[in-house]
Amino acid sequence: MITLMRETSHTTSQFAPRVTISDLSSELGLAKGTVSRALNNYADISASTKLRVKQAAEKMGYRPLSHAQAIKTGRVRSVGLVLQNFEHDGHRPFLADFLAGISNAASQEGWTMTLAMANSEEHTRDTLARLVDERKADGFILPRTYLKDARIDSLREADVPFVLYGRTEDQAGCAWYDIDMKTAFEQAVTQLTNLGHQRIAFLPGGDGFTYSKIRYQGYVSGLTMNGLSYEASLVGKASVDQGSGYENTGQLMAAAQPPTAFICAVDQAALGVYQWASERGLQIGRDISVISYDGIPEGAMMTPPLSTFAVDNQTAGARLTELLIARIRGAAPENLRELGPATFLNRGSHGPVSPAGHMCQKTTVSN
């Protein structure tokens, strides 16, 4: 009985009384359509009526229902985001920041964010398809882009607006925001060569990801910028977590002329370098130098604290939604491409090349 009453009252009075556009029009003595056009700045409404309507709307607290407009306009004023939580989670610590950036930028424009998570590539495609089909979002932010990315293909084909966090091989029709990782990794090489290092190893990121290729290119470019020659034996295999970082460190250090410094595509791999070194009594920053990328919080708590390039995921999220909204409003994707900076956290994990230690002669160095 009580239950019944609850249900009833719930379905009837549900919310505070809303003011609709009809309320506004009858209050103003204008036609409903006129009010709508005034609010949407149509050219055939006089400036004075526009002002009057807008003031009344403000005063009466009128807020259009986005789903009511959507039925005619096809836009729900929402940015879509499908996260893949099956990947190596180097970006997990930044998730909250990233989401905060999106959320804030979206609400700035009166938009909202609809979020879904997928646990496989197929699940991602299905989820994306469902959200598109049900028009739950007007466009999408695609994080963690691949060189060849099925999500991009399907959205491009369906002509659904999207923006990439990262780049991809075929940029046609793609708007994107990315971090200038190439410069960052060039700087990493420069830092180390300035400290005397000449055998600088590189631990790349996950295969297939665009970020992985670009960071690698930055490493290579940094070598030539500093007059060092590229050596394939100094490049490890994909290292995306502590375990793989640890293993690949061991592999590279077993060489006849082991590296004196490591550049890691991701911080998690750097933790593996730390582990390998500490197990052998070697001190990071003195016996082995490490510079890495991501800026995970654990990095600050290591001994010594990890020198790394930090990225501001909150502004990334914010810029991405601004770009996406612009894209949805019709801007050409070619004009919506942006590179943000990574900031170097100059901490203790890199130092001058160790005089003793594994370094012997410098045979491979040109110049």
Added chain:
Amino acid sequence: MITLMRETSHTTSQFAPRVTISDLSSELGLAKGTVSRALNNYADISASTKLRVKQAAEKMGYRPLSHAQAIKTGRVRSVGLVLQNFEHDGHRPFLADFLAGISNAASQEGWTMTLAMANSEEHTRDTLARLVDERKADGFILPRTYLKDARIDSLREADVPFVLYGRTEDQAGCAWYDIDMKTAFEQAVTQLTNLGHQRIAFLPGGDGFTYSKIRYQGYVSGLTMNGLSYEASLVGKASVDQGSGYENTGQLMAAAQPPTAFICAVDQAALGVYQWASERGLQIGRDISVISYDGIPEGAMMTPPLSTFAVDNQTAGARLTELLIARIRGAAPENLRELGPATFLNRGSHGPVSPAGHMCQKTTVSN
């Protein structure tokens, strides 16, 4: 020119052709309303037509537009979530799991999730109000509940369905899911007393949070269950991160009869205990025992690995959305309250009370 064409084609052909309910009705030779009622299982539609309609809908790939239905029903089939990212972020590592749970459970019912983040209590209220006002969600999940929670008050007053992750002081009209933390902390005390500990300290969580009170109650109840008397001097101040945990550990260990074991309301505080001990050459698990709560990933990487109660935030998110959807569909909140288990990770940070060390005589022990 190219730009213009892009824009044009974008606004016109935008998506793949959708099949509407009118397409269905004309295809079937039925009235639009009849089709709608058939799909929604109205009683005045014959079973045979229902079947025919549903099969045709399936075959033609018909999916109703939630915002088109919302205009009449008032429901957009979306669960709302406003995260406060200004709080101490003990739950940050679990964010992805939590969101995945919500997302999966929601899409199971054909629902979606609209997410927003706020950086102050006021911002949270505003955001919540806006989402309610614009009907962006049919109900809300409120995480991290306080004993007195302004969000609950305003949603209750506005008669908007919601469900709590956690409990609150005034449960009237509240549906919730929570972890049985009281039992967990009782077990923690029992574990330690079985190992001979009699001076067991407690580091509580953040002030004002319901979880903090319940975990404290579990600690107290565990003491009496095991014949130990409560001692106010064994209870520290709020310790929600490593820093405060470190400090409060020092405070408690400075007593004439220092504790031999610590129970921490949150794992982050336990990290502070580790730090304090390691700086003094004391070994966790031997010289000082620690049992904690949360199950953060860092805990497994400590030496020794942290004994703690882990909570499955993915199923928490899933259950919460199931409860919320039930609530929105009219179920009484009193029937939507659930307690999930915390699972003890029996690791190395607790052990028998140290024979040497700080322990002296047992004066305060009754029995």
Added chain:
DNA sequence: ATTATGACCGAAACCGGTTTCGGCAAGTTA
């Protein structure tokens, strides 16, 4: 003095669904 031209607004159609209402045919009851 007419006529064409704009500026400005009302009326109505429309978007994709849901829900109410009424009517018809078949089966029940009187």
Added chain:
DNA sequence: TAACTTGCCGAAACCGGTTTCGGTCATAAT
């Protein structure tokens, strides 16, 4: 057989907006 249900469906109103289409009136052009 007439009256009454009942089962089942069509028609139309409705939800809260947007957009198209004319129409009125004042002003400018002829």
